[in-house]
Amino acid sequence: MAFLKLFFLFLAALVGLLSAGPPRKVAIIGAGVIGTSTALALKERDPTIDVTVFFDRPFEETVSWGPAGLFRLDNGKYRKWGHESYKRFSKIFKEYGGFSGVQRLSGYVLSKNVTNLFLQQINYGDFAYDFHFLRPHELEQFPFEADEIYGLHFTSFTTEGRAYVPWMSEILEEKYNVTFKQRKIKNVDELIDSFDVIVNCAGLNGGIVANDGDAANVYPIRGVIAEVDAPWQKHFMYLDFSTFTFPTINTVFMGTVKQEHRSDLKITREDIEDIQERYLKLQPAFKNVTIKSTWSGLRPGRHEIRLERVELQKSKTKIIHNYGHGGNGFTLSWGCALEAVNLAFK
Numbered sequence: 594m595a596f597l598k599l600f601f602l603f604l605a606a607l608v609g610l611l612s613a614g615p616p617r618k619v620a621i622i623g624a625g626v627i628g629t630s631t632a633l634a635l636k637e638r639d640p641t642i643d644v645t646v647f648f649d650r651p652f653e654e655t656v657s658w659g660p661a662g663l664f665r666l667d668n669g670k671y672r673k674w675g676h677e678s679y680k681r682f683s684k685i686f687k688e689y690g691g692f693s694g695v696q697r698l699s700g701y702v703l704s705k706n707v708t709n710l711f712l713q714q715i716n717y718g719d720f721a722y723d724f725h726f727l728r729p730h731e732l733e734q735f736p737f738e739a740d741e742i743y744g745l746h747f748t749s750f751t752t753e754g755r756a757y758v759p760w761m762s763e764i765l766e767e768k769y770n771v772t773f774k775q776r777k778i779k780n781v782d783e784l785i786d787s788f789d790v791i792v793n794c795a796g797l798n799g800g801i802v803a804n805d806g807d808a809a810n811v812y813p814i815r816g817v818i819a820e821v822d823a824p825w826q827k828h829f830m831y832l833d834f835s836t837f838t839f840p841t842i843n844t845v846f847m848g849t850v851k852q853e854h855r856s857d858l859k860i861t862r863e864d865i866e867d868i869q870e871r872y873l874k875l876q877p878a879f880k881n882v883t884i885k886s887t888w889s890g891l892r893p894g895r896h897e898i899r900l901e902r903v904e905l906q907k908s909k910t911k912i913i914h915n916y917g918h919g920g921n922g923f924t925l926s927w928g929c930a931l932e933a934v935n936l937a938f939k
């Protein structure tokens with residue numbers, strides 16, 4: 594009798610261990626760059642996991658569609674995630690070239706404030722290729738007095754939303770049999786008990802989908818970029834951190850504005866004049882460059898990225914939040930995806 598009791602205890606422990614093992618069925622809410630990267634990182638870790646990706650609007654209407662997705666990092670706190678992404682983009686470019694939507698691209702960041710450039714160096718200067726501070730003669734390329742400007746050069750990657758995200762989605766569908774379902778999820782509770790793990794990658798809606806009071810912490814940061822006719826522009830150029838041009842695979846983008854708590858998407862003449870006026874200080878030759886199209890989007894702002902796992906009293910389902918990436922969703926996408934996967938397997 595005692596033996597039988599012991600045996601059942603052993604069995605119960607085994608079942609407990611098994612159910613705490615790797616997830617078998619995962620829901621990802623969001624098919625922007627964050628949700629898609631998270632789905633791909635999960636499948637690369639374990640192709641046998643059953644993954645469903647939910648989205649509530651066509652990809653063209655998400656903020657992940659528009660950006661050139663230049664890799665650059667202002668917040669040193671996210672260094673590790675940035676480094677993981679950089680290595681990933683380098684590997685993808687080596688293996689697939691521009692077919693992946695990823696492009697290797699060198700360029701310059703200029704600033705009158707050298708402290709800001711040292712901070713850039715701390716954030717990625719040791720792993721980004723070809724990183725160096727500009728020597729005086731290299732500053733001759735730009736329309737500033739030699740003693741009023743500082744600059745750095747490095748090799749980066751663009752991960753163009755409209756090419757890179759569909760490239761990942763296709764791998765998910767074709768190679769990994771991942772299902773994409775258009776369905777608005779009111780909040781995570783709706784999927785609890787139907788999945789082992791739910792990853793909330795709902796961007797600007799992340800707080801609403803979390804349904805735990807975080808909605809108040811998530812806010813829009815309005816951005817605008819213009820596609821310009823300047824095919825001779827072959828480097829990215831930054832003056833400080835919101836005035837730039839980036840050449841992507843087939844075009845050149847000029848930007849931007851960062852307007853917190855503003856969510857109107859209509860692009861005004863003021864937006865474009867403001868961007869042009871700032872950019873001309875960096876490259877006056879752009880005076881006669883024509884604008885081919887414009888695009889605006891809302892970055893999912895939060896005081897910090899929410900990337901954590903939440904355990905529930907009422908269910909075994911684990912919730913992982915991965916949202917609030919602000920202006921760095923592409924830069925941090927792969928590092929955050931790997932972290933989310935680690936949390937799913939913990």
Ligand SMILES: Cc1cc2nc3c(=O)[nH]c(=O)nc-3n(C[C@H](O)[C@H](O)[C@H](O)COP(=O)(O)OP(=O)(O)OC[C@H]3O[C@@H](n4cnc5c(N)ncnc54)[C@H](O)[C@@H]3O)c2cc1C
Pocket residue numbers: 622623624625626627628647648649650651655656657658660661662663664665776777778779794795796797798799802815816817818848849889890891892893916917918919920921922923924925
């Ligand atoms: C002008 C501009 C320039 C930028 N440039 C750069 C750059 O150079 N580099 C960089 O790293 N970042 C850049 N960004 C920031 C980047 O665009 C964002 O950080 C990133 O796209 C956020 O991705 P996401 O997947 O979190 O959100 P989104 O792309 O918004 O995706 C959210 C997903 O969640 C789904 N969803 C939302 N709510 C629900 C719901 N209730 N039910 C089901 N599905 C739901 C949506 O359908 C969508 O699929 C730029 C942004 C702008 C506006």
Ligand SMILES: *[C@@H]1O[C@H](CO)[C@@H](O)[C@H](O)[C@H]1NC(C)=O
Pocket residue numbers: 706707708709
């Ligand atoms: C330069 O940048 C640093 C760091 O962002 C800031 O603390 C400092 O006030 C800036 N200096 C000037 C002169 O703007």
Ligand SMILES: *[C@@H]1O[C@H](CO)[C@@H](O)[C@H](O)[C@H]1NC(C)=O
Pocket residue numbers: 643770772
């Ligand atoms: C693909 O996924 C669907 C839905 O989860 C499943 O029914 C089907 O068996 C899977 N096919 C393969 C080849 O794994």
Ligand SMILES: *[C@@H]1O[C@H](CO)[C@@H](O)[C@H](O)[C@H]1NC(C)=O
Pocket residue numbers: 877878879880881
């Ligand atoms: C822009 O075009 C005008 C009119 O054709 C010309 O006079 C001017 O020199 C051009 N400026 C630049 C910077 O190319």
